[in-house]
Amino acid sequence: MYRSLFPRDVFAELDRLQHELQQAFEVSPSIRGIGRGGFPALKVGGTPQAVEIYAFAPGLDPATLDVKLERDVLSIAGERKGALPVPEEKAAVHINERFAGRFRRVVSLPDDIDPDSVSADYRDGVLHVSIKRRESAQPRRISIE
Amino acid sequence: MSDNTAATRATQAARPEALLLPPVDVIENGTGIILYADLPGVSKDTLNVHVEADTLTIEGRLSLAVPEGLEVSHAEVSLPGYRRTFTLSRELDTTKVSAEFKQGLLTLRIPKAESAQPRKIAVSVA
Structure with a gap:
Protein backbone atom coordinates (compact mmCIF):
# COMPACT_ATOMS: atom_id res chain seq x y z
CA MET A 1 0.00 0.00 0.00
CA GLY A 38 8.86 4.69 1.39
CA PHE A 39 9.77 4.70 5.05
CA PRO A 40 12.16 6.09 6.15
CA ALA A 41 12.34 9.28 4.12
CA LEU A 42 15.80 9.76 2.70
CA LYS A 43 18.07 12.66 1.99
CA VAL A 44 21.17 11.89 -0.03
CA GLY A 45 23.97 14.26 -0.75
CA GLY A 46 27.68 14.46 -1.20
CA THR A 47 30.73 16.55 -0.64
CA PRO A 48 34.00 16.12 -2.51
CA GLN A 49 35.24 14.00 0.43
CA ALA A 50 32.23 11.86 1.30
CA VAL A 51 28.73 10.68 0.48
CA GLU A 52 26.16 11.48 3.17
CA ILE A 53 22.86 9.66 3.62
CA TYR A 54 20.21 10.72 6.12
CA ALA A 55 17.28 8.43 6.92
CA PHE A 56 14.41 9.96 8.88
CA ALA A 57 13.42 7.00 11.04
CA PRO A 58 12.14 8.23 14.41
CA GLY A 59 11.51 6.19 17.53
CA LEU A 60 13.77 3.23 16.82
CA ASP A 61 16.30 1.39 18.90
CA PRO A 62 19.56 1.86 16.96
CA ALA A 63 20.56 -1.71 17.86
CA THR A 64 17.71 -3.08 15.76
CA LEU A 65 18.71 -1.12 12.67
CA ASP A 66 20.39 -3.17 10.00
CA VAL A 67 22.70 -1.05 7.86
CA LYS A 68 24.62 -2.96 5.21
CA LEU A 69 27.04 -1.96 2.52
CA GLU A 70 27.43 -4.46 -0.26
CA ARG A 71 29.75 -3.38 -3.02
CA ASP A 72 28.29 0.00 -3.87
CA VAL A 73 24.78 -0.58 -2.56
CA LEU A 74 23.77 0.63 0.88
CA SER A 75 20.70 -0.93 2.47
CA ILE A 76 18.90 0.22 5.58
CA ALA A 77 16.42 -2.21 7.10
CA GLY A 78 14.57 -2.63 10.35
CA GLU A 79 11.22 -2.85 11.97
CA ARG A 80 9.08 -0.32 13.76
CA LYS A 81 6.50 -1.51 16.23
CA GLY A 82 3.08 0.04 15.97
CA ALA A 83 1.73 2.14 18.80
CA LEU A 84 -1.80 0.88 18.45
CA PRO A 85 -3.37 -0.95 21.37
CA VAL A 86 -4.25 -4.62 21.31
CA PRO A 87 -7.84 -5.17 20.18
CA GLU A 88 -8.98 -6.38 23.61
CA GLU A 89 -8.08 -3.09 25.21
CA LYS A 90 -10.82 -0.54 25.56
CA ALA A 91 -9.41 2.15 23.38
CA ALA A 92 -10.37 4.04 20.26
CA VAL A 93 -7.94 4.85 17.50
CA HIS A 94 -8.81 8.29 16.13
CA ILE A 95 -5.86 8.91 13.84
CA ASN A 96 -3.45 6.33 12.52
CA GLU A 97 -0.91 7.77 10.12
CA ARG A 98 2.45 6.64 11.44
CA PHE A 99 4.30 3.89 9.67
CA ALA A 100 4.52 0.51 11.40
CA GLY A 101 6.08 -2.72 10.29
CA ARG A 102 9.22 -3.87 8.55
CA PHE A 103 11.02 -1.52 6.22
CA ARG A 104 13.95 -1.60 3.86
CA ARG A 105 15.45 1.05 1.65
CA VAL A 106 18.34 0.72 -0.73
CA VAL A 107 20.61 3.41 -2.12
CA SER A 108 23.11 2.82 -4.87
CA LEU A 109 26.29 4.75 -4.33
CA PRO A 110 28.80 6.27 -6.72
CA ASP A 111 31.73 4.04 -7.63
CA ASP A 112 34.42 6.21 -6.03
CA ILE A 113 33.47 5.36 -2.43
CA ASP A 114 35.78 3.64 0.01
CA PRO A 115 33.82 0.73 1.54
CA ASP A 116 36.24 0.53 4.48
CA SER A 117 35.56 3.98 5.87
CA VAL A 118 31.89 4.08 6.71
CA SER A 119 30.46 5.63 9.83
CA ALA A 120 26.88 5.71 11.05
CA ASP A 121 25.13 7.44 13.92
CA TYR A 122 21.55 7.80 15.09
CA ARG A 123 20.51 11.11 16.58
CA ASP A 124 17.09 12.72 17.09
CA GLY A 125 15.53 9.92 15.09
CA VAL A 126 17.73 10.45 12.05
CA LEU A 127 20.19 7.80 10.92
CA HIS A 128 23.21 9.38 9.30
CA VAL A 129 25.55 7.22 7.24
CA SER A 130 28.73 8.81 5.97
CA ILE A 131 30.89 7.03 3.43
CA LYS A 132 34.26 8.50 2.51
CA ARG A 133 35.35 8.73 -1.09
CA ARG A 134 38.61 7.04 -2.05
CA GLU A 135 41.80 9.02 -1.68
CA SER A 136 42.58 8.51 -5.35
CA ALA A 137 39.23 10.03 -6.31
CA GLN A 138 39.84 13.26 -4.40
CA PRO A 139 40.27 16.34 -6.50
CA ARG A 140 43.92 17.32 -6.70
CA ARG A 141 45.57 20.46 -7.80
CA ILE A 142 48.36 19.83 -10.21
CA SER A 143 51.26 22.17 -9.85
CA ILE A 144 52.85 23.47 -12.99
CA GLU A 145 56.59 23.39 -13.01
CA MET B 1 -9.91 16.00 19.84
CA SER B 2 -10.15 16.82 16.19
CA ASP B 3 -7.57 17.49 13.61
CA ASN B 4 -8.16 20.95 12.25
CA THR B 5 -6.09 20.65 9.14
CA ALA B 6 -8.05 23.47 7.58
CA ALA B 7 -6.96 25.75 10.38
CA THR B 8 -3.39 24.56 9.95
CA ARG B 9 -3.57 25.42 6.29
CA ALA B 10 -5.06 28.80 7.07
CA THR B 11 -2.19 29.68 9.39
CA GLN B 12 0.22 28.39 6.81
CA ALA B 13 -1.36 30.61 4.22
CA ALA B 14 -1.04 33.60 6.51
CA ARG B 15 2.63 32.86 7.08
CA PRO B 16 4.77 32.49 4.01
CA GLU B 17 6.72 29.57 5.43
CA ALA B 18 5.69 26.06 4.37
CA LEU B 19 6.17 23.33 6.96
CA LEU B 20 5.71 19.60 7.08
CA LEU B 21 2.70 18.03 8.73
CA PRO B 22 4.08 15.33 11.01
CA PRO B 23 2.26 11.99 10.94
CA VAL B 24 0.48 11.18 14.20
CA ASP B 25 -1.35 8.37 15.95
CA VAL B 26 -4.08 9.37 18.37
CA ILE B 27 -5.48 6.78 20.73
CA GLU B 28 -8.15 7.37 23.34
CA ASN B 29 -8.85 5.16 26.29
CA GLY B 30 -10.85 5.60 29.47
CA THR B 31 -8.30 7.80 31.19
CA GLY B 32 -7.26 10.09 28.39
CA ILE B 33 -5.68 10.58 25.02
CA ILE B 34 -2.25 9.45 23.89
CA LEU B 35 -0.73 11.20 20.89
CA TYR B 36 2.37 9.97 19.13
CA ALA B 37 4.02 12.26 16.60
CA ASP B 38 6.98 11.56 14.34
CA LEU B 39 9.36 14.51 14.32
CA PRO B 40 12.66 13.11 13.06
CA GLY B 41 15.53 15.57 12.96
CA VAL B 42 14.10 17.80 15.66
CA SER B 43 16.17 18.22 18.81
CA LYS B 44 14.70 18.79 22.27
CA ASP B 45 15.63 22.49 22.18
CA THR B 46 13.87 23.16 18.90
CA LEU B 47 10.66 21.35 19.82
CA ASN B 48 7.78 23.50 20.99
CA VAL B 49 4.55 22.01 22.31
CA HIS B 50 1.98 24.38 23.72
CA VAL B 51 -1.68 24.59 24.58
CA GLU B 52 -3.51 27.86 24.14
CA ALA B 53 -7.14 27.85 25.15
CA ASP B 54 -8.30 24.65 23.45
CA THR B 55 -5.65 24.49 20.73
CA LEU B 56 -2.69 22.19 20.96
CA THR B 57 0.23 23.14 18.74
CA ILE B 58 3.24 21.00 18.00
CA GLU B 59 6.13 22.77 16.30
CA GLY B 60 9.65 21.67 15.61
CA ARG B 61 12.60 22.85 13.58
CA LEU B 62 14.83 20.47 11.71
CA SER B 63 18.29 20.72 13.16
CA LEU B 64 20.42 18.43 11.05
CA ALA B 65 24.14 18.93 11.35
CA VAL B 66 25.12 18.65 7.71
CA PRO B 67 28.74 18.95 6.64
CA GLU B 68 29.80 22.09 4.89
CA GLY B 69 29.48 22.12 1.13
CA LEU B 70 26.93 19.32 1.02
CA GLU B 71 25.31 19.04 -2.35
CA VAL B 72 21.95 17.35 -1.96
CA SER B 73 21.14 15.07 -4.86
CA HIS B 74 17.91 13.54 -3.57
CA ALA B 75 15.68 14.92 -0.82
CA GLU B 76 12.36 13.63 0.41
CA VAL B 77 12.43 16.04 3.34
CA SER B 78 13.17 19.53 2.16
CA LEU B 79 11.14 21.86 4.35
CA PRO B 80 12.70 23.50 7.43
CA GLY B 81 10.39 22.09 10.09
CA TYR B 82 7.08 20.69 11.27
CA ARG B 83 3.86 22.19 12.53
CA ARG B 84 0.48 20.74 13.38
CA THR B 85 -2.41 21.95 15.47
CA PHE B 86 -5.28 20.12 17.11
CA THR B 87 -8.43 21.29 18.83
CA LEU B 88 -8.91 19.71 22.22
CA SER B 89 -12.31 18.92 23.62
CA ARG B 90 -13.48 20.27 26.92
CA GLU B 91 -13.23 17.11 29.00
CA LEU B 92 -9.47 16.95 28.52
CA ASP B 93 -7.39 18.37 31.35
CA THR B 94 -4.78 20.53 29.66
CA THR B 95 -3.04 21.37 32.93
CA LYS B 96 -1.85 17.79 33.32
CA VAL B 97 -0.39 17.11 29.90
CA SER B 98 2.81 15.08 30.03
CA ALA B 99 5.25 14.96 27.15
CA GLU B 100 8.15 12.70 26.37
CA PHE B 101 10.49 13.19 23.43
CA LYS B 102 12.90 10.45 22.50
CA GLN B 103 14.71 9.92 19.20
CA GLY B 104 12.35 12.08 17.21
CA LEU B 105 9.22 10.46 18.65
CA LEU B 106 6.95 12.70 20.71
CA THR B 107 4.53 11.04 23.12
CA LEU B 108 1.87 13.28 24.64
CA ARG B 109 -0.48 12.08 27.33
CA ILE B 110 -3.54 14.24 27.89
CA PRO B 111 -5.67 12.97 30.76
CA LYS B 112 -9.40 13.45 30.99
CA ALA B 113 -10.76 15.59 33.81
CA GLU B 114 -11.85 13.64 36.88
CA SER B 115 -15.49 14.29 36.11
CA ALA B 116 -15.14 12.80 32.63
CA GLN B 117 -13.52 9.55 33.74
CA PRO B 118 -15.67 6.49 33.22
CA ARG B 119 -17.35 5.34 36.40
CA LYS B 120 -19.05 2.15 37.21
CA ILE B 121 -22.36 2.62 38.85
CA ALA B 122 -23.27 0.00 41.33
CA VAL B 123 -26.79 -1.27 41.04
CA SER B 124 -28.33 -2.09 44.33
CA VAL B 125 -31.04 -4.66 44.43
CA ALA B 126 -33.98 -3.51 46.43
Whole structure:
Protein backbone atom coordinates (compact mmCIF):
# COMPACT_ATOMS: atom_id res chain seq x y z
CA MET A 1 0.00 0.00 0.00
CA TYR A 2 1.18 3.45 -0.80
CA ARG A 3 1.37 5.53 2.32
CA SER A 4 2.28 9.17 2.31
CA LEU A 5 5.06 10.13 4.70
CA PHE A 6 3.51 13.45 5.50
CA PRO A 7 -0.22 13.00 5.35
CA ARG A 8 -3.02 15.46 4.69
CA ASP A 9 -0.86 17.53 2.53
CA VAL A 10 -2.49 18.52 -0.76
CA PHE A 11 0.57 17.64 -2.78
CA ALA A 12 0.92 14.27 -1.10
CA GLU A 13 -2.73 13.56 -1.85
CA LEU A 14 -2.27 14.53 -5.50
CA ASP A 15 0.81 12.39 -5.59
CA ARG A 16 -1.13 9.44 -4.25
CA LEU A 17 -3.90 10.01 -6.77
CA GLN A 18 -1.43 10.15 -9.61
CA HIS A 19 0.24 7.01 -8.34
CA GLU A 20 -3.05 5.15 -8.15
CA LEU A 21 -4.06 6.24 -11.63
CA GLN A 22 -0.69 5.18 -12.94
CA GLN A 23 -1.04 1.78 -11.35
CA ALA A 24 -4.48 1.32 -12.86
CA PHE A 25 -3.32 2.10 -16.38
CA GLU A 26 0.10 0.57 -16.46
CA VAL A 27 0.20 -2.79 -18.16
CA SER A 28 2.69 -4.38 -15.81
CA PRO A 29 3.34 -2.37 -12.69
CA SER A 30 6.58 -3.30 -11.01
CA ILE A 31 6.27 -6.08 -8.47
CA ARG A 32 8.29 -3.96 -6.05
CA GLY A 33 6.02 -0.95 -6.37
CA ILE A 34 7.58 2.43 -6.72
CA GLY A 35 10.99 3.34 -5.44
CA ARG A 36 10.17 6.72 -4.05
CA GLY A 37 8.27 7.60 -0.95
CA GLY A 38 8.86 4.69 1.39
CA PHE A 39 9.77 4.70 5.05
CA PRO A 40 12.16 6.09 6.15
CA ALA A 41 12.34 9.28 4.12
CA LEU A 42 15.80 9.76 2.70
CA LYS A 43 18.07 12.66 1.99
CA VAL A 44 21.17 11.89 -0.03
CA GLY A 45 23.97 14.26 -0.75
CA GLY A 46 27.68 14.46 -1.20
CA THR A 47 30.73 16.55 -0.64
CA PRO A 48 34.00 16.12 -2.51
CA GLN A 49 35.24 14.00 0.43
CA ALA A 50 32.23 11.86 1.30
CA VAL A 51 28.73 10.68 0.48
CA GLU A 52 26.16 11.48 3.17
CA ILE A 53 22.86 9.66 3.62
CA TYR A 54 20.21 10.72 6.12
CA ALA A 55 17.28 8.43 6.92
CA PHE A 56 14.41 9.96 8.88
CA ALA A 57 13.42 7.00 11.04
CA PRO A 58 12.14 8.23 14.41
CA GLY A 59 11.51 6.19 17.53
CA LEU A 60 13.77 3.23 16.82
CA ASP A 61 16.30 1.39 18.90
CA PRO A 62 19.56 1.86 16.96
CA ALA A 63 20.56 -1.71 17.86
CA THR A 64 17.71 -3.08 15.76
CA LEU A 65 18.71 -1.12 12.67
CA ASP A 66 20.39 -3.17 10.00
CA VAL A 67 22.70 -1.05 7.86
CA LYS A 68 24.62 -2.96 5.21
CA LEU A 69 27.04 -1.96 2.52
CA GLU A 70 27.43 -4.46 -0.26
CA ARG A 71 29.75 -3.38 -3.02
CA ASP A 72 28.29 0.00 -3.87
CA VAL A 73 24.78 -0.58 -2.56
CA LEU A 74 23.77 0.63 0.88
CA SER A 75 20.70 -0.93 2.47
CA ILE A 76 18.90 0.22 5.58
CA ALA A 77 16.42 -2.21 7.10
CA GLY A 78 14.57 -2.63 10.35
CA GLU A 79 11.22 -2.85 11.97
CA ARG A 80 9.08 -0.32 13.76
CA LYS A 81 6.50 -1.51 16.23
CA GLY A 82 3.08 0.04 15.97
CA ALA A 83 1.73 2.14 18.80
CA LEU A 84 -1.80 0.88 18.45
CA PRO A 85 -3.37 -0.95 21.37
CA VAL A 86 -4.25 -4.62 21.31
CA PRO A 87 -7.84 -5.17 20.18
CA GLU A 88 -8.98 -6.38 23.61
CA GLU A 89 -8.08 -3.09 25.21
CA LYS A 90 -10.82 -0.54 25.56
CA ALA A 91 -9.41 2.15 23.38
CA ALA A 92 -10.37 4.04 20.26
CA VAL A 93 -7.94 4.85 17.50
CA HIS A 94 -8.81 8.29 16.13
CA ILE A 95 -5.86 8.91 13.84
CA ASN A 96 -3.45 6.33 12.52
CA GLU A 97 -0.91 7.77 10.12
CA ARG A 98 2.45 6.64 11.44
CA PHE A 99 4.30 3.89 9.67
CA ALA A 100 4.52 0.51 11.40
CA GLY A 101 6.08 -2.72 10.29
CA ARG A 102 9.22 -3.87 8.55
CA PHE A 103 11.02 -1.52 6.22
CA ARG A 104 13.95 -1.60 3.86
CA ARG A 105 15.45 1.05 1.65
CA VAL A 106 18.34 0.72 -0.73
CA VAL A 107 20.61 3.41 -2.12
CA SER A 108 23.11 2.82 -4.87
CA LEU A 109 26.29 4.75 -4.33
CA PRO A 110 28.80 6.27 -6.72
CA ASP A 111 31.73 4.04 -7.63
CA ASP A 112 34.42 6.21 -6.03
CA ILE A 113 33.47 5.36 -2.43
CA ASP A 114 35.78 3.64 0.01
CA PRO A 115 33.82 0.73 1.54
CA ASP A 116 36.24 0.53 4.48
CA SER A 117 35.56 3.98 5.87
CA VAL A 118 31.89 4.08 6.71
CA SER A 119 30.46 5.63 9.83
CA ALA A 120 26.88 5.71 11.05
CA ASP A 121 25.13 7.44 13.92
CA TYR A 122 21.55 7.80 15.09
CA ARG A 123 20.51 11.11 16.58
CA ASP A 124 17.09 12.72 17.09
CA GLY A 125 15.53 9.92 15.09
CA VAL A 126 17.73 10.45 12.05
CA LEU A 127 20.19 7.80 10.92
CA HIS A 128 23.21 9.38 9.30
CA VAL A 129 25.55 7.22 7.24
CA SER A 130 28.73 8.81 5.97
CA ILE A 131 30.89 7.03 3.43
CA LYS A 132 34.26 8.50 2.51
CA ARG A 133 35.35 8.73 -1.09
CA ARG A 134 38.61 7.04 -2.05
CA GLU A 135 41.80 9.02 -1.68
CA SER A 136 42.58 8.51 -5.35
CA ALA A 137 39.23 10.03 -6.31
CA GLN A 138 39.84 13.26 -4.40
CA PRO A 139 40.27 16.34 -6.50
CA ARG A 140 43.92 17.32 -6.70
CA ARG A 141 45.57 20.46 -7.80
CA ILE A 142 48.36 19.83 -10.21
CA SER A 143 51.26 22.17 -9.85
CA ILE A 144 52.85 23.47 -12.99
CA GLU A 145 56.59 23.39 -13.01
CA MET B 1 -9.91 16.00 19.84
CA SER B 2 -10.15 16.82 16.19
CA ASP B 3 -7.57 17.49 13.61
CA ASN B 4 -8.16 20.95 12.25
CA THR B 5 -6.09 20.65 9.14
CA ALA B 6 -8.05 23.47 7.58
CA ALA B 7 -6.96 25.75 10.38
CA THR B 8 -3.39 24.56 9.95
CA ARG B 9 -3.57 25.42 6.29
CA ALA B 10 -5.06 28.80 7.07
CA THR B 11 -2.19 29.68 9.39
CA GLN B 12 0.22 28.39 6.81
CA ALA B 13 -1.36 30.61 4.22
CA ALA B 14 -1.04 33.60 6.51
CA ARG B 15 2.63 32.86 7.08
CA PRO B 16 4.77 32.49 4.01
CA GLU B 17 6.72 29.57 5.43
CA ALA B 18 5.69 26.06 4.37
CA LEU B 19 6.17 23.33 6.96
CA LEU B 20 5.71 19.60 7.08
CA LEU B 21 2.70 18.03 8.73
CA PRO B 22 4.08 15.33 11.01
CA PRO B 23 2.26 11.99 10.94
CA VAL B 24 0.48 11.18 14.20
CA ASP B 25 -1.35 8.37 15.95
CA VAL B 26 -4.08 9.37 18.37
CA ILE B 27 -5.48 6.78 20.73
CA GLU B 28 -8.15 7.37 23.34
CA ASN B 29 -8.85 5.16 26.29
CA GLY B 30 -10.85 5.60 29.47
CA THR B 31 -8.30 7.80 31.19
CA GLY B 32 -7.26 10.09 28.39
CA ILE B 33 -5.68 10.58 25.02
CA ILE B 34 -2.25 9.45 23.89
CA LEU B 35 -0.73 11.20 20.89
CA TYR B 36 2.37 9.97 19.13
CA ALA B 37 4.02 12.26 16.60
CA ASP B 38 6.98 11.56 14.34
CA LEU B 39 9.36 14.51 14.32
CA PRO B 40 12.66 13.11 13.06
CA GLY B 41 15.53 15.57 12.96
CA VAL B 42 14.10 17.80 15.66
CA SER B 43 16.17 18.22 18.81
CA LYS B 44 14.70 18.79 22.27
CA ASP B 45 15.63 22.49 22.18
CA THR B 46 13.87 23.16 18.90
CA LEU B 47 10.66 21.35 19.82
CA ASN B 48 7.78 23.50 20.99
CA VAL B 49 4.55 22.01 22.31
CA HIS B 50 1.98 24.38 23.72
CA VAL B 51 -1.68 24.59 24.58
CA GLU B 52 -3.51 27.86 24.14
CA ALA B 53 -7.14 27.85 25.15
CA ASP B 54 -8.30 24.65 23.45
CA THR B 55 -5.65 24.49 20.73
CA LEU B 56 -2.69 22.19 20.96
CA THR B 57 0.23 23.14 18.74
CA ILE B 58 3.24 21.00 18.00
CA GLU B 59 6.13 22.77 16.30
CA GLY B 60 9.65 21.67 15.61
CA ARG B 61 12.60 22.85 13.58
CA LEU B 62 14.83 20.47 11.71
CA SER B 63 18.29 20.72 13.16
CA LEU B 64 20.42 18.43 11.05
CA ALA B 65 24.14 18.93 11.35
CA VAL B 66 25.12 18.65 7.71
CA PRO B 67 28.74 18.95 6.64
CA GLU B 68 29.80 22.09 4.89
CA GLY B 69 29.48 22.12 1.13
CA LEU B 70 26.93 19.32 1.02
CA GLU B 71 25.31 19.04 -2.35
CA VAL B 72 21.95 17.35 -1.96
CA SER B 73 21.14 15.07 -4.86
CA HIS B 74 17.91 13.54 -3.57
CA ALA B 75 15.68 14.92 -0.82
CA GLU B 76 12.36 13.63 0.41
CA VAL B 77 12.43 16.04 3.34
CA SER B 78 13.17 19.53 2.16
CA LEU B 79 11.14 21.86 4.35
CA PRO B 80 12.70 23.50 7.43
CA GLY B 81 10.39 22.09 10.09
CA TYR B 82 7.08 20.69 11.27
CA ARG B 83 3.86 22.19 12.53
CA ARG B 84 0.48 20.74 13.38
CA THR B 85 -2.41 21.95 15.47
CA PHE B 86 -5.28 20.12 17.11
CA THR B 87 -8.43 21.29 18.83
CA LEU B 88 -8.91 19.71 22.22
CA SER B 89 -12.31 18.92 23.62
CA ARG B 90 -13.48 20.27 26.92
CA GLU B 91 -13.23 17.11 29.00
CA LEU B 92 -9.47 16.95 28.52
CA ASP B 93 -7.39 18.37 31.35
CA THR B 94 -4.78 20.53 29.66
CA THR B 95 -3.04 21.37 32.93
CA LYS B 96 -1.85 17.79 33.32
CA VAL B 97 -0.39 17.11 29.90
CA SER B 98 2.81 15.08 30.03
CA ALA B 99 5.25 14.96 27.15
CA GLU B 100 8.15 12.70 26.37
CA PHE B 101 10.49 13.19 23.43
CA LYS B 102 12.90 10.45 22.50
CA GLN B 103 14.71 9.92 19.20
CA GLY B 104 12.35 12.08 17.21
CA LEU B 105 9.22 10.46 18.65
CA LEU B 106 6.95 12.70 20.71
CA THR B 107 4.53 11.04 23.12
CA LEU B 108 1.87 13.28 24.64
CA ARG B 109 -0.48 12.08 27.33
CA ILE B 110 -3.54 14.24 27.89
CA PRO B 111 -5.67 12.97 30.76
CA LYS B 112 -9.40 13.45 30.99
CA ALA B 113 -10.76 15.59 33.81
CA GLU B 114 -11.85 13.64 36.88
CA SER B 115 -15.49 14.29 36.11
CA ALA B 116 -15.14 12.80 32.63
CA GLN B 117 -13.52 9.55 33.74
CA PRO B 118 -15.67 6.49 33.22
CA ARG B 119 -17.35 5.34 36.40
CA LYS B 120 -19.05 2.15 37.21
CA ILE B 121 -22.36 2.62 38.85
CA ALA B 122 -23.27 0.00 41.33
CA VAL B 123 -26.79 -1.27 41.04
CA SER B 124 -28.33 -2.09 44.33
CA VAL B 125 -31.04 -4.66 44.43
CA ALA B 126 -33.98 -3.51 46.43
